[in-house]
Amino acid sequence: METFYTVASLREELRKTLGFNSIDELNSWLESDGVKPFKEEFVLDYLTSNHADDDASYSTVTNLLGANTVMNFASYNSTSTPNKASWSAEKHWVRFIWQMGSYAKTHVTAWSAPRDEEMEIWFWHAYEVVRFIKAEYTNDHELERGN
Numbered sequence: 001m002e003t004f005y006t007v008a009s010l011r012e013e014l015r016k017t018l019g020f021n022s023i024d025e026l027n028s029w030l031e032s033d034g035v036k037p038f039k040e041e042f043v044l045d046y047l048t049s050n051h052a053d054d055d056a057s058y059s060t061v062t063n064l065l066g067a068n069t070v071m072n073f074a075s076y077n078s079t080s081t082p083n084k085a086s087w088s089a090e091k092h093w094v095r096f097i098w099q100m101g102s103y104a105k106t107h108v109t110a111w112s113a114p115r116d117e118e119m120e121i122w123f124w125h126a127y128e129v130v131r132f133i134k135a136e137y138t139n140d141h142e143l144e145r146g147n
Helices: 007-018 023-030 036-050 058-066 070-076 089-106 116-138
Strands: none
Touching (some): 007 023, 036 089, 036 116, 058 116
């Protein structure tokens, strides 16, 4: 049997997963300099034109995140916005996650950057943040969990 969650229940689950004490703390973090600019870019460049697409594949996203190449650094970590015309869904998701992680490594944030031994867990949590933002934007009240 498949389990579906509302955006509100997904927000609560995300709050617990990321270790925030309240929804207000989570909301503040989502609106912080460590998330908001990357969220706005993701919404503008991906969700406004592709919001009906399925979620990006977790395995593809983590493979792209793990491929520490010059292309990744230039495209995903650049402060300037690259040309994303031919990007797959996964590349949009990776840029959001990469930027959020890079910001957390150089700034004190409510959700800390991962240590090397925590990367897999951090990737999953970051992926869930993007899924939440997509669900919230699309008002998807039947978000299937665990894909």
